[in-house]
Amino acid sequence: MTLTSPAAPAAAPARRAARGRRSAALGTLLHNRLAVVALAVLAILLVAAVFAPLLAPDDPNAQDLLTRLKPPAWQHGGSSAHLLGTDQLGRDMLSRVIYGTRVSLLVGAGAALLAGVIGTVVGLAAGYFGGWTDRVLMRLADVQLAFPSILLALAIVGFFGSGLWYVILVLGITGWVSYARVVRSEVMSLRSRDFVTEARAIGVTDVAIMRRHLLPNVMAPLATIGTLHVAAAIVAEASLSYLGLGVPKETVTWGSMLADGQLYLGTSWWVAVFPGIALMLTSLAINITGDALRDVADPKAYRR
Amino acid sequence: MTTEAGTAPETRRPLLELTGLRKEFGGRHGSVAVDDVSLTVGEGETLALVGESGCGKTTLTRLLLRLLEPTAGSVRFDGQDLAALAPAELRRLRRRIQVVLQDPYSSMNPRLDIAGIVGEPMVTHDPAARGRRGRAYVRERVGELLESVGLDAGIQDRYPHEFSGGQRQRVSIARALAVEPRLIVLDEPTSALDVSVQARILDLLAELQQRRGLTYFLVSHNLAVVQQVADRIAVMRQGRLVEVGEAAQVLRRPRHAYTRQLLDAVPVPDPRRGRRFRAAGATDAAGVTGGGAGAPGDGEAGDRG
């Protein structure tokens, strides 16, 4: 068609990708071995959360003060009745880690999703419309940051009472600012790009511009913040629960397990370490998956 | 203005009329980007707006596309004052005015495939492109459009980065044609392209104009390009039009000194007319006088910001 130079390696490999965009995306994802492992870890976690009652050997809240602080099975003094040992009230660690997956995943994903939605909407509006919209929304963000999140948590608990959904609400409301800031700055640079100008010139509505042109182009940084936020929210839930502002005591969460375990770190390390490992694996898996998804979402990634 | 310049497109019906357009930016330390610009573009003609960076041609383009509100003056398209239109009416009218921008790399959303890019004006303006049957309709139309600009209809699922600059510019043109526009604003459509590609894009534009009776508002800094396609030329400098006239007249008998300066500055691809050979004569204008060699003219003089 037009002169193509040898320095521009295009055309041929791209045709292959065009045949099946979805299968190409999947191919790219599966090509990344690390991403496959991460996806497998997430799948296991999900299964653990859904089928906890079937998988857990014990009731996670069953206390047995005679067998408190038993070490894991492979250590001296441990027994096969409690594979990962017991905590300070003699509860089975393995069962508690499995049950903990439920709340922790829900809180992490829920808080990140809520914060992401609020932050994206605010950031899109502030960045795209600019002017006083931008000023008002960004002042709001500053206020949000300056406002102590504990105070907000107290207020919400005071108004509504505590529970899982309020934890998600608190963490979502305290977390949206970083999404909004990043989306806003991306949108501000995208807004002056020619393709947005063209879209405006031909009469595309503002909402359609945001949906078609802006949102897809801010997904990459959004995914990055989101994956970090999931892990942060899981830990934050622990602090809230520790202060009695989180979920009820009898609901098992990795956060509350960590909080409990720190008192025994010197003598019985397993109480804190196992929920810690679970948390670390989760956030690592989410991070890697997030990165891989971001690559897949970029059309340029198919160029091999 | 038209009478003064003696360039009234008598045979052509005016399609676009700019009257006394003015645009100021900023508050206290504001600047005037466009100053009292009046210009008429006749149906079916190509008007070229020529000027250097910072002369206000980009602002003027945005004013006529109604991406910016003028401080004063009016833009009339086909007799309708754009400022008097309700938002919904304005959106409907935008269908008749399409735009092709300079940089084929930044004028496309990298996340949309070619079908999405070319089909966007249809989805925006054409009810047939929406709904259940819309997708098939858009794909069929996009295929036709791609073929009409010399591309393969089968590239719809591919993404902008897979194409060369010239191919992308063809995609931009296909997109501009998608909803039967009457006026196309071409903002430096070839200045990011290699010369051999540039020549072909200009040919394509000329052919499409003839076939579809399009009106072009061409913005360019390149007088050699302008000469090939323009019926009339408007020369802009520091926010004002310094000269408007028939292309041949402006290029051969420029009235304004700035127009002549622009013409003289164009590098001539003929070594015998090149500076080295001219310099050999007594007419060495760059003058190695005093300390400075070729002091900058007002084109580059002065501070920024």
Add this chain to the structure above:
Amino acid sequence: MTTDQPTPADRTAGEPAAPKTPQPLGTAGTRRAAHAPGGGAAPAAEPVLEIADLTVDFRLDTATVHAVRGVGLRLAQGETLAVVGESGSGKTATALSVLRLNPQPPCVYAGGRILFEGRDLLTVPEKELGRIRGQDIAMVFQDPMTSLDPLRRVGAQVAEGLRHHQGLSRAEAGAAALEALDEVGIPDPERRFRQYPHELSGGLRQRVMIAAALVGRPRVLIADEPTTALDVTVQRQILDLLVTLQERHGMAVLLITHDLGVVAETADRVAVMHRGEVVETGDVLDVFDHPADDYTRQLLAATPRLELA
């Protein structure tokens, strides 16, 4: 410009383009020699810079791009050699190879020699090359906005090379830099000396870049699309400036451009590049009048020209 140019019938191809009036500048002699018949392919003078059989590859993850394939160029003292080509022709990769400025990786200098003062620049140690860069061989790039450090004053950036290469004191280097700013035609150089790049227009910034390149009195100047980012009237002034400075200092200029108009305005000789190879080299008059290669002919035909008569 439109009135007194000779018609093609005035001269036949290959005839020396001898001016009818005396030449104002002393270095014109070398230039005329380069225009002599048969001087197109190999200038008589000993080359200052010789590129022989240069091959540059870019090894990407998935493929190797042969950006430059066996390019040979000779640049004589005091002449301007224009390398012209479209995007992807390898002209910039060739220019950057002279100072080994292509990013490594992915760039690999796969073969050939670049001889400067008896040394092969492709193999000299990095430390020695560092002395040559900016001192003996200087570069001017396309975009004066990105090639100046936005956080440092203009004067300091021009003086930098001198302090670095010649070990001048701050005051000495500053004085030389001020003189250089004056020489490239920057009005009120004392004021500009203390300003930051964003305070200057594009044309002035490019003059600053030229001052920085020339302050060390290089023997070779490599200018990579030096006027592409500029407006036509400013381009004209910068081209005039480059020619004037070259004549005054007698340096050799390797000019990279895509614009045959710029070639015609400034060059003594021209090398046309296409797909990583030099398809044609010769005196500007010969190449423009009798292009030997098909691609050169295409390029000439596609170049828009202003027909004013």
